[in-house]
Amino acid sequence: MDIDPYEEKHYATYSMLSVAQELLQLESARSFNNRLSATEARDGHVSHNHVNLHYERIKLPTFSGNYEDWQHFSDMFLGSIGGDPHLTSCQKFHYLKSSLSGEAFSLIKHIAVTNDNYSEAWDRLVQRYIGSFLNLPTASVLNSVAIQKLADGA
Known part of the structure; x- marks a missing residue:
């Protein structure tokens, strides 16, 4: 052969x-x-x-409602999904809802995924995880009662 x-x-x-x-x-x-x-x-x-x-596709973190994780989640979400001009508000809302769990998901789970509802859902999350820190009580006198009030508020 x-x-x-x-x-x-x-x-x-x-x-x-x-x-x-x-x-x-x-x-x-x-x-x-x-x-x-x-x-x-x-x-x-x-x-x-x-x-x-x-580049490797960035996987969004899941946000469960832990206050310490909010800044990271918020920055990642806005940087990759929320700020994307090619996505509709409805698509952004879908990604948002699928990236939440626990208490954070409970805040918006009843809101229908529509273009009009995305900003309402995002505002609720911002109010809960940023607004609550902005509304903490302040202390003009440093004593044990004032410090206890601050700790309770936090």
């Missing part, structure tokens, strides 16, 4: 597939750069050096 003709066909096929793959990758890169250039031109940004970077 002669293997040389089969080897030759194998290498020829491999070579053709490699060239085809390179052409597809180049076309994909050109397409990406064209879309990027169009977006930059529309937004007023100009860049002469395009780099195609792929």
Whole structure:
């Protein structure tokens, strides 16, 4: 049995597939750069050096109502979902509801997921987890009773 003709066909096929793959990758890169250039031109940004970077998708943390976790959750949510102009309010509300559990979820679970209700739900969370700190009692005199009032309020 002669293997040389089969080897030759194998290498020829491999070579053709490699060239085809390179052409597809180049076309994909050109397409990406064209879309990027169009977006930059529309937004007023100009860049002469395009780099195609792929980042791992950021997983939103789940917020259960722990006050210490609010700032992190709020920043992550607003940075990735809440501030995305391509998402509708309804989509943002869906992501918000699916990122909550426990007491935080209980605050908004009865609110229907609609465009109009997203801001109401977000405002309820902000009021609970930020507003409650802004409304803490203050003490003008430092004594044990005043300190106890502050601790109770916190």
